[in-house]
Amino acid sequence: ETTTSVNPTSLRACKQHCSENTKSRQAKIGEGEMSEVMDYEVILEVAKEAAQMAGAEIRKAMVTPKCEIATKSNSVDLVTETDKKCEELITKFLTSKYPTHKIIGEEDMGADGKYKLTDAPTWTIDPIDGTTNFVHRLALTCVLVCFIYEKQPTVGVTLDPMSGEIFWAVKGKGAYMKNCDNIIHPISVSGTTSLQQAVISMDAGYGRGEEAVHKYISVQKAILLKRVRHVRVFGSCGLTMAYVACGRLDAAFEEGSWELNCGPKIWDFSAGKLLVEEAGGVTRDVTGRKSKESELDLMQRSVFVAGSSELAKNLLDTIYDSATS
Numbered sequence: 001e002t003t004t005s006v007n008p009t010s011l012r013a014c015k016q017h018c019s020e021n022t023k024s025r026q027a028k029i030g031e032g033e034m035s036e037v038m039d040y041e042v043i044l045e046v047a048k049e050a051a052q053m054a055g056a057e058i059r060k061a062m063v064t065p066k067c068e069i070a071t072k073s074n075s076v077d078l079v080t081e082t083d084k085k086c087e088e089l090i091t092k093f094l095t096s097k098y099p100t101h102k103i104i105g106e107e108d109m110g111a112d113g114k115y116k117l118t119d120a121p122t123w124t125i126d127p128i129d130g131t132t133n134f135v136h137r138l139a140l141t142c143v144l145v146c147f148i149y150e151k152q153p154t155v156g157v158t159l160d161p162m163s164g165e166i167f168w169a170v171k172g173k174g175a176y177m178k179n180c181d182n183i184i185h186p187i188s189v190s191g192t193t194s195l196q197q198a199v200i201s202m203d204a205g206y207g208r209g210e211e212a213v214h215k216y217i218s219v220q221k222a223i224l225l226k227r228v229r230h231v232r233v234f235g236s237c238g239l240t241m242a243y244v245a246c247g248r249l250d251a252a253f254e255e256g257s258w259e260l261n262c263g264p265k266i267w268d269f270s271a272g273k274l275l276v277e278e279a280g281g282v283t284r285d286v287t288g289r290k291s292k293e294s295e296l297d298l299m300q301r302s303v304f305v306a307g308s309s310e311l312a313k314n315l316l317d318t319i320y321d322s323a324t325s
Contacts, residue, residue: 054086055161086127130236146271156271189281189307198250222322241272256301263301
């Protein structure tokens with residue numbers, strides 16, 4: 001039997017987190033006479049359980065030598081039978097709890113499928129974020145489950161099934177993690193402001209055409225010439241966002257677009273957006289290299305998160321300047 005330990009400082013924070021007035025943790029969700037009152041703490045526990053169900057399947061599959069692989073948008077955009085099985089498990093579980101809620105899942109939507117986001121209660125699911133890592137048996141994947149209400153991420157969970165770490169946030173209540181020793185504690189971003197002191201994740205995504213490759217290399221070169229402490233590529237959007245939220249990384253980004261059919265989608269970054277913001281960080285919309293103050297747009301195909309607004313500005317200046325150098 002496993003017991004959970006909480007250090008004294010964390011205990012006070014967690015008690016405050018869990019003992020808020022019930023009304024502040026509830027929202028009226030639904031339409032017309034079918035409306036219902038939903039407790040976000042209950043939704044959080046449902047999201048965690050759903051993620052753990054998928055995590056168990058991933059751990060079992062990781063010890064097998066081979067898996068069936070198919071491709072989606074291109075030859076490097078992979079999907080496995082485990083992806084599909086995990087999404088089916090999560091979808092079935094969420095539907096049993098909330099039959100009227102909408103669900104946007106990566107495998108169900110397909111490679112080119114676009115989605116609509118309404119004010120209705122909606123779940124986003126990425127059963128294996130980092131499928132290429134999973135296929136190659138690299139332990140850098142995660143399960144992402146997010147509850148969105150009125151187009152805003154409200155509850156987000158990121159589970160690293162191989163390390164056992166789980167990250168979560170409820171809107172307005174801060175961000176937390178439970179480590180492999182089952183110790184729960186609040187998390188916060190690094191607060192780093194200087195590129196020279198920053199470790200940054202920049203993923204190449206699925207773009208392999210001349211334009212996409214040139215753009216990626218140009219940005220990477222510009223960042224390195226700014227004497228950034230280091231650049232990392234993890235191959236899992238959700239995991240890198242969780243790492244920014246807990247201060248392991250200082251910033252992370254990936255550019256994409258609907259026109260080129262590349263870049264992350266809502267299920268990749270909705271949970272991470274909430275995690276980073278609740279941990280004190282900032283998000284930006286870099287689609288088409290827009291205004292440097294625009295918040296991450298759930299309906300676009302780019303992601304940018306940072307541990308401070310100063311670092312975000314410095315990094316975005318460098319990214320935008322690379323297009324003219």
